[in-house]
Amino acid sequence: MTATETTKPWEELARLAESGSPPELEAFLDELPASDVALAMSRLSDDEQAQVVTVLTPDHAADLVEQLTDVQAVELIEHLEPQDAAAILDELPSDEQADLIGDLDNDDAEAILDAMAPDEAADARQLSQYDNDVAGGLMVTELLKYSESFTVGDVVEDMRERAEKYRDYDVQYAYVCDDSHCLTGVLRLRDLLLAKRSQRIAELMIHEPRSVQDHTTLDELFDFFESHHYLGVPVVDVAGCLLGVVQRAAVDEARSGQHDSDFLKTQGIVGGEEIRTLPLLLRSRRRLAWLSVNIVLNVMAASVIAFFQDTLSAVIALAVFLPIISDMSGCSGNQAVAVSLRELSLGLVRVDELLRVWLKEIAVGMLNGVALGLLIGLVAYLWKGNPYLGLVVGGALCLNTMIAVSIGGIVPLVLKRFKVDPAIASGPILTTVTDMCGFLLVFGIATAMLEQLTNI
Amino acid sequence: MTATETTKPWEELARLAESGSPPELEAFLDELPASDVALAMSRLSDDEQAQVVTVLTPDHAADLVEQLTDVQAVELIEHLEPQDAAAILDELPSDEQADLIGDLDNDDAEAILDAMAPDEAADARQLSQYDNDVAGGLMVTELLKYSESFTVGDVVEDMRERAEKYRDYDVQYAYVCDDSHCLTGVLRLRDLLLAKRSQRIAELMIHEPRSVQDHTTLDELFDFFESHHYLGVPVVDVAGCLLGVVQRAAVDEARSGQHDSDFLKTQGIVGGEEIRTLPLLLRSRRRLAWLSVNIVLNVMAASVIAFFQDTLSAVIALAVFLPIISDMSGCSGNQAVAVSLRELSLGLVRVDELLRVWLKEIAVGMLNGVALGLLIGLVAYLWKGNPYLGLVVGGALCLNTMIAVSIGGIVPLVLKRFKVDPAIASGPILTTVTDMCGFLLVFGIATAMLEQLTNI
Numbered sequence: 030m031t032a033t034e035t036t037k038p039w040e041e042l043a044r045l046a047e048s049g050s051p052p053e054l055e056a057f058l059d060e061l062p063a064s065d066v067a068l069a070m071s072r073l074s075d076d077e078q079a080q081v082v083t084v085l086t087p088d089h090a091a092d093l094v095e096q097l098t099d100v101q102a103v104e105l106i107e108h109l110e111p112q113d114a115a116a117i118l119d120e121l122p123s124d125e126q127a128d129l130i131g132d133l134d135n136d137d138a139e140a141i142l143d144a145m146a147p148d149e150a151a152d153a154r155q156l157s158q159y160d161n162d163v164a165g166g167l168m169v170t171e172l173l174k175y176s177e178s179f180t181v182g183d184v185v186e187d188m189r190e191r192a193e194k195y196r197d198y199d200v201q202y203a204y205v206c207d208d209s210h211c212l213t214g215v216l217r218l219r220d221l222l223l224a225k226r227s228q229r230i231a232e233l234m235i236h237e238p239r240s241v242q243d244h245t246t247l248d249e250l251f252d253f254f255e256s257h258h259y260l261g262v263p264v265v266d267v268a269g270c271l272l273g274v275v276q277r278a279a280v281d282e283a284r285s286g287q288h289d290s291d292f293l294k295t296q297g298i299v300g301g302e303e304i305r306t307l308p309l310l311l312r313s314r315r316r317l318a319w320l321s322v323n324i325v326l327n328v329m330a331a332s333v334i335a336f337f338q339d340t341l342s343a344v345i346a347l348a349v350f351l352p353i354i355s356d357m358s359g360c361s362g363n364q365a366v367a368v369s370l371r372e373l374s375l376g377l378v379r380v381d382e383l384l385r386v387w388l389k390e391i392a393v394g395m396l397n398g399v400a401l402g403l404l405i406g407l408v409a410y411l412w413k414g415n416p417y418l419g420l421v422v423g424g425a426l427c428l429n430t431m432i433a434v435s436i437g438g439i440v441p442l443v444l445k446r447f448k449v450d451p452a453i454a455s456g457p458i459l460t461t462v463t464d465m466c467g468f469l470l471v472f473g474i475a476t477a478m479l480e481q482l483t484n485i
Numbered sequence: 486m487t488a489t490e491t492t493k494p495w496e497e498l499a500r501l502a503e504s505g506s507p508p509e510l511e512a513f514l515d516e517l518p519a520s521d522v523a524l525a526m527s528r529l530s531d532d533e534q535a536q537v538v539t540v541l542t543p544d545h546a547a548d549l550v551e552q553l554t555d556v557q558a559v560e561l562i563e564h565l566e567p568q569d570a571a572a573i574l575d576e577l578p579s580d581e582q583a584d585l586i587g588d589l590d591n592d593d594a595e596a597i598l599d600a601m602a603p604d605e606a607a608d609a610r611q612l613s614q615y616d617n618d619v620a621g622g623l624m625v626t627e628l629l630k631y632s633e634s635f636t637v638g639d640v641v642e643d644m645r646e647r648a649e650k651y652r653d654y655d656v657q658y659a660y661v662c663d664d665s666h667c668l669t670g671v672l673r674l675r676d677l678l679l680a681k682r683s684q685r686i687a688e689l690m691i692h693e694p695r696s697v698q699d700h701t702t703l704d705e706l707f708d709f710f711e712s713h714h715y716l717g718v719p720v721v722d723v724a725g726c727l728l729g730v731v732q733r734a735a736v737d738e739a740r741s742g743q744h745d746s747d748f749l750k751t752q753g754i755v756g757g758e759e760i761r762t763l764p765l766l767l768r769s770r771r772r773l774a775w776l777s778v779n780i781v782l783n784v785m786a787a788s789v790i791a792f793f794q795d796t797l798s799a800v801i802a803l804a805v806f807l808p809i810i811s812d813m814s815g816c817s818g819n820q821a822v823a824v825s826l827r828e829l830s831l832g833l834v835r836v837d838e839l840l841r842v843w844l845k846e847i848a849v850g851m852l853n854g855v856a857l858g859l860l861i862g863l864v865a866y867l868w869k870g871n872p873y874l875g876l877v878v879g880g881a882l883c884l885n886t887m888i889a890v891s892i893g894g895i896v897p898l899v900l901k902r903f904k905v906d907p908a909i910a911s912g913p914i915l916t917t918v919t920d921m922c923g924f925l926l927v928f929g930i931a932t933a934m935l936e937q938l939t940n941i
Contacts, residue, residue: 338801356811376525
């Protein structure tokens, strides 16, 4: 093994930041894949991370910040002096500025905004008013905007003069506005290329272009880009004034972030994404918030068992099957939850189609319930040689599978309809209800045929 | 309510397809948001769906197919006559052609390829050789390619002549090749715009442009686009010949699909995405594949209880707490699994960093274990008035929480290292091991202090 293979990238990163050599540090970061940048930074202390970004020029530091995960970027920015943070934020695209500022504590955000370039700060203040999941919060304000009276030559002249400023812009379209800044047309770069220089852009542009309002939701934007092969769409206010552009990529990224956070929520990570570099108490508290609700629900469900202590004493073998029935019903129900969450996010089911979902689920539930019930019934019968024990646990699991898929399929729709986040709440509701039903079924059937069971 | 509000979109869709009026049907589909197209099609029978796409022109049918989910598109194409399917596939971008063909049965795929336009079929055959998650499988072959000897004027002339052909292309860059089709440069559209018509493109282009090989993986591509502000990257073979272009949007979409399918797998939907319009037996079989493994593991774990029947008979109250300890340990462990899966997908942890992950998890596990243990111990004590019962169940849950987060944190890394899909396998391994440990802890501690417990 050579030395470069054994030195970890974060050790090298810390060393270069320590030695304070900007060109070497920049060259090193340029060579690292983006995911290794995030990894390496996550292994440095807060102070070391701050040192890295202050050694870099603000421009390069902004590139680095863009490669971090959102959680990392916020932690890092909060640890910087306001003027250092402001210099970096000045270099970020307007949508990322606004996202970061929205995620900071109010005091931190104000201190940084005060230290930013006045025009950048004004933009950022305005954009950070919007929620992250509407067009206003997803748009960038860096765009090419021309007056209707311009010719193609005027546009080309402007692009040549401000080449440096436009360098980092995603220029696919230029936007045409009238004197009151209302959007009247869109120019495609390729049409500009094919046109004569003397032609007026008002003749060349796409008139009455499609646009969205600043409060258009993420789901509506996603639909828009699914229906139209555009790379970006202009955002206007109620008066039709051009505010910015939402890029297709920004919408895709936001959707994907939403799905990731849904995934974490179904697994009990609530209150924000967890990465293991976050402070211990914060991680513990966020996880415990979910666990403590669950334990209360669990105690409620298990209290059913307490009511049937006499039956249980008589047929102690039942205790072996209670956790199995609880867990397997949870598994079957969670499958139905997952399919419902997915169909909701794909728009393949409406929140009021409870009957449709139930019919689809109960059909699967009957098949799988019978299969699982036979299997566990057989195990119980073979273990104790008593067919009635098999009948009790097999019958209970079979019926409870049907209950579990019904609840698992329907609960996400109902929660969504009542504006409760189905990713967070579906699981706990499902397991509590199915546990209770499962225990009731086992003991209900067992109590009914107690005479046949007590000879075990 | 007006008539349009009460008529469901799929009823209208079926009616328009039945009446066979292409312009009306096209107008109706143009008005529907993309997600409603997928919803409406999902409510039609296979025959009705086939009728809709055969009434449309192949071009419009292709637009519709692009708005469906992948599972829907495959089901629909398989239900069409090969020549109808071929006409639609001819109109799709090359990457979607290849995806669809790759997902079809081999016989169906061959029949459709035979009926396609020869050049489209040749492209599609070649692209469908690639896996979906490498550059070759993600690229499109629709691109602008020019010889080094061209001038800006030649390029503009070509773009004007073939404007119709290029209409649906995502043209951000044009690619420049030498006589042996090797990629030598990239032209940005905006540089073309600013240049003189007489200039040779070889002088204007970006030389030695960044490119990727056809076998570059999705993760590497994602890293590439994280590090570079490009909208697309050219794909070359080992000899440097230009094969196609991977768009940033295609990479984002593939990543997001991968995350969605990971989510479904953690919840027990394996063997492919499920939507509820799939045949009942297929849905049942896929779900049962996961459930039947789980039930065997569950029986193994629960068999621990069977070994301690004497202890259980003596202290029947323990039976109430077994499902609670099983479920709560599963919850804590699944939180650790979720964070590990997320950190792996973000590249924030390496598969060999077991010690780091364990230290981070055990710290949270100790805090949360003590909190949950105290809570459940208190419940047990208050219920039966016996502090030792509280000690048994509280101690067991506390220790088992630490075990659960350790296993939950580490197992995904180990599985990934041994190339087993951590999204599928982590959950079942976790619950089996933590159930066993939990039951052993309860009965181990209870057996040791049996005398103090039997007065309950």
